[in-house]
Amino acid sequence: MAHATALAAARNHVLHEVGWNVEEKGLTGAPQIRVFAGEKAHSTFPRALRFVGLGTASMTEIGADDQGRMRADALREALDSNDGPAIVCAKAGEVNTGSFDSFPEIADAAEAAGAWLHIDGAFGLWAAASPRFAHLVEGAERADSWSTDGHKQLNVPYDCGVMLCARPEAHRRAISVYADYLVHEEEGGARDQLDWTPEFSRRARGFTVYAAIRQLGRSGIAELVERCCDHATRFAAGIPSTGAEVLNEVVFNQVLFRYDSDERTLEILRRVQESGEAWMSGSVWQGRQAIRLSVSNWQTSEDDIDRTIGAFAAAAAP
Numbered sequence: 001m002a003h004a005t006a007l008a009a010a011r012n013h014v015l016h017e018v019g020w021n022v023e024e025k026g027l028t029g030a031p032q033i034r035v036f037a038g039e040k041a042h043s044t045f046p047r048a049l050r051f052v053g054l055g056t057a058s059m060t061e062i063g064a065d066d067q068g069r070m071r072a073d074a075l076r077e078a079l080d081s082n083d084g085p086a087i088v089c090a091k092a093g094e095v096n097t098g099s100f101d102s103f104p105e106i107a108d109a110a111e112a113a114g115a116w117l118h119i120d121g122a123f124g125l126w127a128a129a130s131p132r133f134a135h136l137v138e139g140a141e142r143a144d145s146w147s148t149d150g151h152k153q154l155n156v157p158y159d160c161g162v163m164l165c166a167r168p169e170a171h172r173r174a175i176s177v178y179a180d181y182l183v184h185e186e187e188g189g190a191r192d193q194l195d196w197t198p199e200f201s202r203r204a205r206g207f208t209v210y211a212a213i214r215q216l217g218r219s220g221i222a223e224l225v226e227r228c229c230d231h232a233t234r235f236a237a238g239i240p241s242t243g244a245e246v247l248n249e250v251v252f253n254q255v256l257f258r259y260d261s262d263e264r265t266l267e268i269l270r271r272v273q274e275s276g277e278a279w280m281s282g283s284v285w286q287g288r289q290a291i292r293l294s295v296s297n298w299q300t301s302e303d304d305i306d307r308t309i310g311a312f313a314a315a316a317a318p
Helices: 002-016 044-051 072-080 103-113 124-129 168-175 206-242 262-275 302-316
Strands: 034-038 059-062 086-091 116-120 145-149 161-165 254-258 281-285 288-294
Touching: 002 044, 002 086, 002 116, 002 145, 002 161, 002 168, 034 044, 034 072, 059 072, 072 086, 072 103, 086 103, 103 116, 124 145, 124 206, 161 168, 206 254, 206 302, 254 281, 262 281, 262 288, 262 302
Parallel strands: 034 059, 034 086, 086 116, 116 145
Antiparallel strands: 145 161, 254 288, 281 288
């Protein structure tokens, strides 16, 4: 829903720029909006396109490199061939490899094309809190909207998606609502959440996010992010001893690895899951089975990492 809210604001803005009031007229007869996203875009993004009426056919997939980073040169070429309203989605933290798109180059291309730039940063945008990892999100401040998850790096419960928008006028036009029986503040007055979120009424989902940020502070969040990333690095250094091949450049908190065949990869993963020592999901990368470790739990320790490597060693033993 964070994606959907951002896309509603983006849809409003890019059509407003060409003189079309989508909130009044809808999309029927509107100039076609093209959406550009990397071929490794997370599945929640095309789902959100369906929710806001743009549909998955509006999306042009842009080629990615071997780490899943969208190629900025391919994006620029695709935008150059487009002559209508456009939305670009980049990502901070590819779900398998943890890679980050090149935001300065992507922002340059989007700006030159007059496109709205959205960043899917479910877990990766939290890198901004860390002096060690903030370089990964350099240029992200130039985006028109961000989406991120509280339940990943911040460790709050599910359904705490967050959307931040640099264009409040488009955001409010897309979402705001009026009813005679409600007390409405004048524009510029006290903030009323029903003008900014899809729900007319909702529980205070933001409270747990606020409480976690207030308790941890910037330094606490930075320490949490860095600790999880260090655990991922430790795992990546140790797992080859079990016969595994690490497939990604470990730049953040994700480790992607596999064994010598799809069958063996799946069998070893099953054994580790059934051992109760650790749980992680399988995935598919470049057409082959892989195993994906994502370290985000504040309770994970170095001992947990070492025991998990030991569980893989036992599962992989003849």
